[in-house]
Amino acid sequence: MPLPPGRIRSPQSGSDPVDAIQDRVPALRRSLLAWWQLHGRHAIPWKLNPAGSPPAEGEPLDPYPIWVAEVMLQQTQLAVVLPYWHRWMATLTDLGALAAAREQEVLLLWQGLGYYARARRLHQGARLLWDRAQAGEGNPWPGDLEGWQALPGIGRSTAASILSSAYDRPAALLDGNALRVLARLTAHPLPPRRAHAGFWRLSESLLDRRRPRAFNQALMDLGATVCTPRSPACGACPWSRSCAAYAAGDPARYPVKDQPRPAPFEVIGVGVVLNASGQVLIDQRLQEGLLGGLWEFPGGKQEPGEPIEATIRRELQEELAIEVEVEEELVVVEHAYSHKRLRFVVHLCRWLSGDPRPLASQQVRWVMPADLDAYPFPAANARIIEALRRRLDADAPAGHRHPGESRAAA
DNA sequence: GAAACGTGGGA
DNA sequence: TTCCCAAGTTT
Numbered sequence: 001m002p003l004p005p006g007r008i009r010s011p012q013s014g015s016d017p018v019d020a021i022q023d024r025v026p027a028l029r030r031s032l033l034a035w036w037q038l039h040g041r042h043a044i045p046w047k048l049n050p051a052g053s054p055p056a057e058g059e060p061l062d063p064y065p066i067w068v069a070e071v072m073l074q075q076t077q078l079a080v081v082l083p084y085w086h087r088w089m090a091t092l093t094d095l096g097a098l099a100a101a102r103e104q105e106v107l108l109l110w111q112g113l114g115y116y117a118r119a120r121r122l123h124q125g126a127r128l129l130w131d132r133a134q135a136g137e138g139n140p141w142p143g144d145l146e147g148w149q150a151l152p153g154i155g156r157s158t159a160a161s162i163l164s165s166a167y168d169r170p171a172a173l174l175d176g177n178a179l180r181v182l183a184r185l186t187a188h189p190l191p192p193r194r195a196h197a198g199f200w201r202l203s204e205s206l207l208d209r210r211r212p213r214a215f216n217q218a219l220m221d222l223g224a225t226v227c228t229p230r231s232p233a234c235g236a237c238p239w240s241r242s243c244a245a246y247a248a249g250d251p252a253r254y255p256v257k258d259q260p261r262p263a264p265f266e267v268i269g270v271g272v273v274l275n276a277s278g279q280v281l282i283d284q285r286l287q288e289g290l291l292g293g294l295w296e297f298p299g300g301k302q303e304p305g306e307p308i309e310a311t312i313r314r315e316l317q318e319e320l321a322i323e324v325e326v327e328e329e330l331v332v333v334e335h336a337y338s339h340k341r342l343r344f345v346v347h348l349c350r351w352l353s354g355d356p357r358p359l360a361s362q363q364v365r366w367v368m369p370a371d372l373d374a375y376p377f378p379a380a381n382a383r384i385i386e387a388l389r390r391r392l393d394a395d396a397p398a399g400h401r402h403p404g405e406s407r408a409a410a
Numbered sequence: 411g412a413a414a415c416g417t418g419g420g421a
Numbered sequence: 422t423t424c425c426c427a428a429g430t431t432t
Contacts, residue, residue, distance in 0.1 A: 075415090075416085075417095076416090076417080076418095077418090077419085079419090080417080080418070080419085112416090112417070112418090113416080113417075114415085114416025114417040114418090115415055115416055115417085116415085116416080117415070118415095193411085193412090230420085230421070231421095261413090289414085289415085290414080290415070290416090291415090291416080292415095335416095335417095336416090336417090337414095337415075337416060337417085338414075338415055338416060338417085339413075339414060339415070339416095378416075378417095379416075379417060379418085
């Protein structure tokens with residue numbers, strides 16, 4: 001597709017990054033693909049055909065494993081995703097299995113990956129596609145960008161990545177890797193947030209429409225293995241001779257960053273409430289918002305000047321309508337989320353009265369500590385569970401400890 | 411358009 | 422220790 005003629009340069013938005021490289025596009029494509037042939041990552045499991053080989057140009061691949069992988073890869077590095085993806089594919093082997101799965105199972109497979117809305121939306125999308133395929137008895141998979149982007153949790157970049165990976169279709173992507181590479185190539189003066197459209201045009205212009213699958217993967221591989229965020233390996237880069245940031249002598253300065261906003265800090269009082277049967281009280285968080293759909297030990301934010309024991313008593317009263325005796329501290333867990341830092345001060349509590357009600361959660365449940373593994377918990381709560389098990393083991397009479405635990409300690 | 415949304419690894 | 426950051430999307 002030819003570029004529209006007579007584009008207007010806007011001084012305020014900086015120069016159009018497309019102009020900077022326009023005449024070098026063919027050479028850039030050639031050098032990138034030549035580099036990728038030798039140094040690219042060619043063994044990514046969802047990018048291989050059933051014979052275990054890299055697909056030929058235009059050879060279609062099963063979209064399901066690619067879809068799952070691409071959603072896991074949102075804001076998450078390949079090395080982190082790999083074990084999760086293998087475990088997922090061993091359990092939810094195809095679209096029908098995912099559509100039929102319970103959300104609890106889906107979240108358990110996602111536990112530890114973060115951004116849990118991704119898992120819920122993947123699940124929703126699977127049910128959507130599955131139902132549609134049953135009704136129309138056809139191929140469930142979207143065939144174009146719009147169709148993929150219509151699925152929950154799939155934006156422009158993920159849709160393009162899936163289409164080019166699965167069908168070798170010419171769809172430009174703009175993930176963190178591509179953005180960093182392109183910002184350096186052009187030494188773009190603005191934070192990517194404010195130059196978003198320009199970088200999309202640049203990605204579109206560069207894309208090799210004869211080999212989109214290879215080109216997109218090459219662009220991401222370059223960003224992930226050579227044009228890295230810190231200390232890029234410019235000596236190994238096929239684009240260094242065309243790179244404006246390299247020429248300027250400080251490639252790591254790009255992409256230009258916005259000033260990070262300091263993350264607020266809060267103290268959370270948490271109650272690990274035990275009843276006379278030795279069961280512990282957990283609740284399922286609301287579907288929307290932070291850690292939506294995951295389970296947790298109940299608690300809430302400490303108010304200014306409030307003793308933590310009072311916080312815990314108050315929160316359990318407000319959110320569960322129960323009365324507890326706050327006993328000794330179990331553990332203190334510090335945890336940084338993407339936009340806030342929390343300190344969980346966790347106390348053991350003795351249940352006194354009140355049938356727990358889910359006033360601020362989806363549901364509440366008394367469970368035996370040994371059964372907590374059946375529930376998806378966020379990372380900070382997983383550390384609370386560890387501390388609880390250590391405590392219960394220490395208190396248990398000899399001979400009644402968990403099987404592997406006493407042996408591991410010895 | 412800005413802010414919300416997780417986690418673990420590396421410097 | 423602390424900070425930065427990663428194959429983005431949604432509201």
